[in-house]
Amino acid sequence: xxxxxxxxxxxxxxxxxxxxxxxxxxxxxxxxxxxxxxxxxxxxxxxxxxxxxxxxxxxxxxxxxxxxxxxxxxxxxxxxxxxxxxxxxxxxxxxxxxxxxxxxxxxxxxxxxxxxxxxxxxxxxxxxxxxxxxxxxxxxxxxxxxxxxxxxxxxxxxxxxxxxxxxxxxxxxxxxxxxxxxxxxxxxxxxxxxxxxxxxxxxxxxxxxxxxxxxxxxxxxxxxxxxxxxxxxxxxxxxxxxxxxxxxxxxxxxxxxxxxxxx
Amino acid sequence: xxxxxxxxxxxxxxxxxxxxxxxxxxxxxxxxxxxxxxxxxxxxxxxxxxxxxxxxxxxxxxxxxxxxxxxxxxxxxxxxxxxxxxxxxxxxxxxxxxxxxxxxxxxxxxxxxxxxxxxxxxxxxxxxxxxxxxxxxxxxxxxxxxxxxxxxxxxxxxxxxxxxxxxxxxxxxxxxxxxxxxxxxxxxxxxxxxxxxxxxxxxxxxxxxxxxxxxxxxxxxxxxxxxxxx
Ligand code: HEM
Ligand code: SF4
Ligand code: FES
Numbered sequence: 001x002x003x004x005x006x007x008x009x010x011x012x013x014x015x016x017x018x019x020x021x022x023x024x025x026x027x028x029x030x031x032x033x034x035x036x037x038x039x040x041x042x043x044x045x046x047x048x049x050x051x052x053x054x055x056x057x058x059x060x061x062x063x064x065x066x067x068x069x070x071x072x073x074x075x076x077x078x079x080x081x082x083x084x085x086x087x088x089x090x091x092x093x094x095x096x097x098x099x100x101x102x103x104x105x106x107x108x109x110x111x112x113x114x115x116x117x118x119x120x121x122x123x124x125x126x127x128x129x130x131x132x133x134x135x136x137x138x139x140x141x142x143x144x145x146x147x148x149x150x151x152x153x154x155x156x157x158x159x160x161x162x163x164x165x166x167x168x169x170x171x172x173x174x175x176x177x178x179x180x181x182x183x184x185x186x187x188x189x190x191x192x193x194x195x196x197x198x199x200x201x202x203x204x205x206x207x208x209x210x211x212x213x214x215x216x217x218x219x220x221x222x223x224x225x226x227x228x229x230x231x232x233x234x235x236x237x238x239x240x241x242x243x244x245x246x247x248x249x250x251x252x253x254x255x256x257x258x259x260x261x262x263x
Numbered sequence: 264x265x266x267x268x269x270x271x272x273x274x275x276x277x278x279x280x281x282x283x284x285x286x287x288x289x290x291x292x293x294x295x296x297x298x299x300x301x302x303x304x305x306x307x308x309x310x311x312x313x314x315x316x317x318x319x320x321x322x323x324x325x326x327x328x329x330x331x332x333x334x335x336x337x338x339x340x341x342x343x344x345x346x347x348x349x350x351x352x353x354x355x356x357x358x359x360x361x362x363x364x365x366x367x368x369x370x371x372x373x374x375x376x377x378x379x380x381x382x383x384x385x386x387x388x389x390x391x392x393x394x395x396x397x398x399x400x401x402x403x404x405x406x407x408x409x410x411x412x413x414x415x416x417x418x419x420x421x422x423x424x425x426x427x428x429x430x431x432x433x434x435x436x437x438x439x440x441x442x443x444x445x446x447x448x449x450x451x452x453x454x455x456x457x458x459x460x461x462x463x464x465x466x467x468x469x470x471x472x473x474x475x476x477x478x479x480x481x482x483x484x485x486x487x488x489x490x491x492x493x
Contacts, residue, residue: 019359032359110360117354130366182363182374183349185274215275224352225274225345228450229373234364242367243458250456256270259393263269 009111014039014100017108018052020064026120032110045088046071046078048100049111055144073097073237079179080125081112086176086235094174094237100116113120114179115162118186118222121162129175130222132189136173138194138217139210142202155201162200169196170238177240178234183224190218191248192240208255215252216263269434275454277341282454284338285447288475292440296480303487308417310407315416319398339384346377367467372446379443386436393423424488433485437478444474 016037026090037055039048042196046068053063054070060163078095082088088098103109111125151178169192184226194211197203232243255261270276281458298318303313345356363370394416397403403414423429448470452458457466 013363030356081358081360084358084360085364112360113359115354115356115358117352173376180363182353184352184354185349187274202303215273218469220272222276222352226454227349227373227376228346228368228446228453229363230365230367230371231370231374233366246453246456246458248456249278249454251457252273252275253279256266256276262266263273 004148005217014041014103014105014107016048016106019108019110020052020124021112022124023121024062024115025123029153030121030124039100041095041099041103043100043102044071044096045098046096047081064261065122065126067126068096071096074172076174076237079114079127079129079175080180081110081114083110086114086179087174087237089139091234092237092239094172097237114175116175116178116223118184119175119178127175129173131223132173132175133184134188134221135214136193137219139206140197140215142197143206144202147187157200165196167197168192168199168240169245171196171236172238174237176235176237180231180235181224181226182231183227185226185232186218186221186223186243187226187248188240190214191244193246194251195244200245207251208259208261211248211255212250212261212263214246223232277345278454279343281338281345282451284334285451286339287331288338289444289451292477296477299484300480302417302420306405308415308421311417311420312406312413312415313408315398316413335387339380342377342380343360346463365415368449369444372442373450376446378444379439381437383443384437386432386439389432390436394419421488421492424485425492427489430489432487434482437482440479440481441474444477445471448473 016039018035018037019032020035021030022033023218032094035052035055037052038207039051043051046066049064049066056063066080069077069078071078073094073096076094079086080095082095082098087093087095087100090098090102112126113119113121114129116127116133119129171189171192173189175189176213178184178186181188194214198207198208228242228245230242269281298314299311305311315348318328352365363374365373388418393426398414400417403416404418406415406417407413424433440469447469449463451464452463
């Protein structure tokens with residue numbers, strides 16, 4: 001028994017059945033394809049998919065298209081839904097940082113693209129998340145004069161506040177919040193982007209306009225409304241808090257009623 | 264678009280309407296329950312009938328009640344709109360594996376607010392047809408208290424609640440209202456942006472207590488009537 005276990009650990013051979021979503025393009029209809037894969041529990045989820053793709057290529061079949069870049073949990077491109085959960089079962093983890101030891105030998109794993117009307121499928125597991133870019137463009141910046149950089153410590157910022165702003169700034173724009181939300185709402189993402197600037201003195205200058213513009217753009221992209229289900233917070237690989245959503249609601253209402261700005 | 268219209272049709276503005284009308288309905292439910300508890304006073308319905316007369320004749324209350332009808336409709340219509348828009352935003356294709364996790368509420372309830380609200384709406388229509396409509400249309404027997412004629416609303420209540428079917432209908436409906444409130448109460452505060460490290464735990468506690476106690480109070484009335492009439 002123990003011997004077998006040790007053997008399994010060293011070789012890490014897991015036999016998995018993958019049900020992968022295949023879709024040629026946004027214009028084509030998609031369907032699930034079943035593949036068997038042997039993986040080691042030390043592999044990351046993406047490495048396991050690499051194994052699948054090697055196999056497909058050697059069989060002269062089209063490999064599964066999935067997005068990836070940094071493979072260290074900071075770029076937010078490795079979007080996919082694993083057994084109904086964006087970025088898989090482990091809390092606070094991107095797909096690239098998810099390891100196969102989270103699964104068991106013999107598991108059947110369903111892999112689907114993020115699904116939302118505002119995130120159309122490009123191919124297989126790859127979706128178009130440029131709606132997020134347009135939300136950022138609408139207000140996710142501060143206007144400063146170029147020139148010599150000011151001393152970072154010249155503006156005093158309370159530690160707690162800078163902590164909150166930093167927490168919000170850890171959002172990697174992956175879109176898991178939208179994928180997880182039964183309403184496909186982008187409130188967690190947008191509120192993180194609003195908060196990380198609006199909480200800081202440099203961002204305060206354009207705070208009212210920022211929240212109005214970014215919410216307006218979010219609505220125009222066709223994302224849903226927030227029912228405060230908190231599925232976003234549960235699935236966010238950076239564990240962004242829904243407190244940010246409350247802050248954005250607050251700031252949106254006060255910017256609309258209490259400033260002379262409009263979206 | 265006018266800035267105010269734009270505000271009220273924005274995602275946050277729509278939710279603001281849900282939240283404010285929802286909170287108004289929450290306050291109403293409490294007042295309604297306190298009033299209805301007079302049904303349990305063993306005086307043959309006098310206190311309750313006088314209260315019902317006051318509620319339907321006092322001009323301030325009459326005015327408020329028109330607001331209430333408008334708010335119920337506004338909450339329901341906006342709720343259905345949100346439901347439709349959110350479905351559309353989700354896109355046609357669902358996930359093969361369903362696994363909604365949540366951190367701050369009951370996900371199963373929270374994602375079904377539209378369906379739960381619709382059940383509550385059907386209940387409200389039947390409930391108002393049964394009692395409110397009778398009171399308004401005046402086809403009720405009358406009682407004389409101190410020489411004044413008063414509609415005897417107590418009589419149809421007593422009659423309805425001696426029927427096990429109605430008792431069950433009311434009790435089960437209260438379960439759905441309770442579920443709607445279990446998520447709705449705390450959600451309305453978050454929608455308004457009222458989220459605070461110090462107060463939110465209390466709001467959640469209060470919301471859960473409210474969602475259990477108020478429907479329970481309402482459900483007890485038909486149960487007590489039924490048992491007394493057995
Ligand atoms: C007893 C009457 C009712 C009360 C006290 C009540 C209360 C509430 C409250 C407090 C909320 C939370 C609002 C928020 O999240 O900001 C809510 C949400 C909701 N209610 Fe009601 N409600 C009632 C009846 C109804 C009815 C008749 C409908 C009919 C469709 C309905 C549909 C909804 C929907 C769809 C939501 C979720 C909105 C969202 O977050 O997306 N409710 N309700
Ligand atoms: S809030 Fe979280 S889930 Fe949403 S885009 Fe940012 S990192 Fe991803
Ligand atoms: S590949 Fe960059 S976060 Fe996963």
